[in-house]
Amino acid sequence: MTLVGKDFLLTNEWGKKLFFDYAKDMPIIDYHCHLVPKEIYENKNYKNITRLWLNDGTYGDHYKWRLERANGVPEELITGDADDYEKFLAWAGTIEKAVGNPVYEWTHLELRRFFGIDEPLTRKNAPEVWKKANALLQTDDFKPRNLIKLSHVVAVCTTDDPASDLHYHKLLKKDERENGFRTLPAMRPDNLIYIDKPTYGQYLNELATVSGVKINSFKDIIKAMDQRFGYFNEMGARLSDHSLSTYHFVEATDDELDSIVNKAINNEQLTDHERDQYLTMLVENLMKLNKKYNWTMQFHNNVLRSINHPMFDQIGPDTGFDAMGTQPDMVAEIQKLFTKMKDEDSLPKIIFYSLNPNDWLQLVTLMGCFQEGGKQRMQLGAAWWFNDTAEGMQQQLRTFAQQSLLSNFVGMLTDSRSFLSYPRHEYFRRVLCNFIGSLVEQGRAPEDKEYLGKIVQDISYNNALNYFNFFPDEEPSDLFDKHENKFQF
Numbered sequence: 001m002t003l004v005g006k007d008f009l010l011t012n013e014w015g016k017k018l019f020f021d022y023a024k025d026m027p028i029i030d031y032h033c034h035l036v037p038k039e040i041y042e043n044k045n046y047k048n049i050t051r052l053w054l055n056d057g058t059y060g061d062h063y064k065w066r067l068e069r070a071n072g073v074p075e076e077l078i079t080g081d082a083d084d085y086e087k088f089l090a091w092a093g094t095i096e097k098a099v100g101n102p103v104y105e106w107t108h109l110e111l112r113r114f115f116g117i118d119e120p121l122t123r124k125n126a127p128e129v130w131k132k133a134n135a136l137l138q139t140d141d142f143k144p145r146n147l148i149k150l151s152h153v154v155a156v157c158t159t160d161d162p163a164s165d166l167h168y169h170k171l172l173k174k175d176e177r178e179n180g181f182r183t184l185p186a187m188r189p190d191n192l193i194y195i196d197k198p199t200y201g202q203y204l205n206e207l208a209t210v211s212g213v214k215i216n217s218f219k220d221i222i223k224a225m226d227q228r229f230g231y232f233n234e235m236g237a238r239l240s241d242h243s244l245s246t247y248h249f250v251e252a253t254d255d256e257l258d259s260i261v262n263k264a265i266n267n268e269q270l271t272d273h274e275r276d277q278y279l280t281m282l283v284e285n286l287m288k289l290n291k292k293y294n295w296t297m298q299f300h301n302n303v304l305r306s307i308n309h310p311m312f313d314q315i316g317p318d319t320g321f322d323a324m325g326t327q328p329d330m331v332a333e334i335q336k337l338f339t340k341m342k343d344e345d346s347l348p349k350i351i352f353y354s355l356n357p358n359d360w361l362q363l364v365t366l367m368g369c370f371q372e373g374g375k376q377r378m379q380l381g382a383a384w385w386f387n388d389t390a391e392g393m394q395q396q397l398r399t400f401a402q403q404s405l406l407s408n409f410v411g412m413l414t415d416s417r418s419f420l421s422y423p424r425h426e427y428f429r430r431v432l433c434n435f436i437g438s439l440v441e442q443g444r445a446p447e448d449k450e451y452l453g454k455i456v457q458d459i460s461y462n463n464a465l466n467y468f469n470f471f472p473d474e475e476p477s478d479l480f481d482k483h484e485n486k487f488q489f
Contacts, residue, residue: 003120004108009390009430014452015437022453023429026460028153031239031410031468032186032298034417035144037158037168040183041175043143049133050084052420053110054091059417062320063103068094069320079315085130092126102389102427109423114147144419149180151422154461155470157186157239162228163206166235173235184236184470187228189286190243192221195278201265218257222285229289238468240290241298242283245305246327249336251284252277280337287341290348296468297348300384302330302356324355324386331362342370349374349467351410353381357395364403376408376467382428384415393431407455410464429460 001007010016036059046052054060055078065078068090076082077090098104111117115133119125136142141150148156160166164185172183191203208215211224250273252260260274270278290297302325306312311321334352341347347370352363360380367378380400383392400406412428414421433456439445445452465471 002118004105004112008105008109009427010434010437012434012437012441014440014447015430015434017449018433018437018452018456019430021449023433023456023460024426025152026429026457028151028422028425029155029461029464029468029470030153030414030422031155031157031464032159032241032413032415033156033421034159034415035156035419036417037160037166037172037183037185040144040148040156041168041171043145045139045143046137048084048088049130049137050088050091052137052418054087055079060319061416061418062318064091064094065320067098067101067103070094071097075315079319088130089123089126092121092129093123096120096122105390106421106424106427109427110420113423113426114142114420145179147419147422153181153422154465155182155184157184157237159188159241160185160232160237161191162187162189162225162232163191163203163210165210166232169235182236182470184238185232186237187232187240188242189225189240192225192282193243193279195260195264195275196270198267201267204261204265218254218261218281221261221282222289225286226289226292229293229295233293233295236470237295238470239296239298240286241300242286243303244279244283244299244301245303245325247279247283247301247330247333247337248276249333249340250276250280251340252281257281283337284341284346287337287348288344288346291346294469295348296351298351298353298381299334300353300355301325301334302327302354302359326356330354330356331359331366334363335366338366338370347377349377349379351379351381353384355385355387357383357387357392360396360399361403364399368404371404376405376410376463379408379410380404382412388415388424390427390431393428394435397432397435407458408463409459410467411459411461425460429456432456432459 007016010019046056054064060079068078071094073090073094077087095104095107107121111121111129115136117129117132121129140146166185169183169185172179176182191197191200194200204215204221207221207224207228211227213220213224213227215221215224256277260270260278263270263274287297304323304325306317306321307323308321311319338347350367352367354360354363364380367380371378380396383389383396387396397406400409412425414424416424436445436452436456440447440452
């Protein structure tokens with residue numbers, strides 16, 4: 001069988017029918033990614049494939065970096081200042097050893113879909129791949145906006161700090177008709193959540209300045225955040241994202257919260273109990289704001305971050321030194337939060353991702369207790385990060401299907417800062433169609449192509465379109481210009 005060939009990941013006839021006849025050409029809503037709005041706006045060609053694929057300044061693909069370290073590649077050739085071509089050769093020498101790893105499959109999907117290169121990347125053929133890819137990267141089709149448009153993407157949700165002025169989103173909004181897709185902000189308040197950072201007090205000053213709210217108390221923080229939610233909402237935001245590496249439900253009084261905030265501003269040591277109190281009350285209030293603005297609140301939990309301290313000190317966070325968390329009572333603590341917020345009628349729409357798949361069954365059954373008020377308001381998020389594999393996706397789909405309504409799932413996201421990551425949606429759709437096809441072959445789903453085709457199209461695109469409400473005044477399917485291959489807003 002050809003590497004990432006026509007029937008890649010499709011092992012049954014029904015899966016093939018569903019993918020090629022229904023899922024393959026559906027548009028994409030990328031509701032959670034880490035693309036940089038400035039890069040989308042400036043729309044510059046990348047100098048070479050290393051800059052686009054491996055690292056460009058301080059940004060890069062830590063999935064690939066982890067594999068290179070496992071292959072003994074020196075850090076200079078990963079995140080250092082080595083020559084770009086030498087970095088590419090080091091990557092080629094690594095990827096040829098990565099059979100069975102999803103990065104191996106993504107890499108070759110990207111080479112085939114974007115560059116028309118259908119042979120496995122090895123150190124031996126790296127010079128030819130380097131030459132062909134770099135020549136294409138200088139063409140108009142490989143500018144960031146065209147990479148998004150040619151991937152049939154309707155909407156891109158970036159990840160933005162509450163204090164951001166969203167300058168580049170404003171500029172991109174003016175170009176929507178020309179671009180054929182929308183670039184929308186999504187709020188991620190990490191700088192509020194990580195109260196232990198020495199820059200916490202400085203960040204509160206930034207938040208006060210941009211919101212126009214003088215911050216002297218915890219309630220002032222929430223008032224400032226309300227202003228930011230309103231501003232983001234006007235700019236088209238419909239989601240927030242919250243990284244809770246661990247979580248313990250411990251409530252606090254206003255006086256206790258003010259004392260905790262004051263200690264953090266002055267860089268005084270906080271106790272674990274104080275951190276838990278602050279985080280609990282912050283999340284409660286953020287849930288209320290998400291509910292107020294009818295947003296979807298995303299949670300990413302059970303992560304061990306930056307656990308290699310010398311490397312963190314050397315090159316910083318998000319560089320490949322994170323691991324799956326194992327907080328055993330995570331879901332029990334989340335249950336306390338959900339119950340409290342439901343009692344106050346303050347539960348927003350929620351997508352919950354846990355890096356530990358042992359949480360998934362607990363999570364999906366927990367969320368099933370709070371589903372009222374709309375279609376699948378509570379969603380078990382797509383297989384995330386280390387689970388973003390064919391097998392991980394199958395497990396997530398199976399868990400969702402067995403405990404809720406898979407037909408209502410909002411589907412895949414890239415969770416990437418690479419403009420070449422959109423074949424991950426194809427990867428997911430192939431896994432999805434094969435999963436449903438296997439149910440047909442087992443006699444567990446009907447041999448009804450139209451019925452099943454609608455389910456895979458809904459999960460691929462339609463559910464996200466309806467769930468997030470990114471197009472409140474238009475229907476994107478009516479706006480797609482097939483001749484121009486873009487959306488006309």
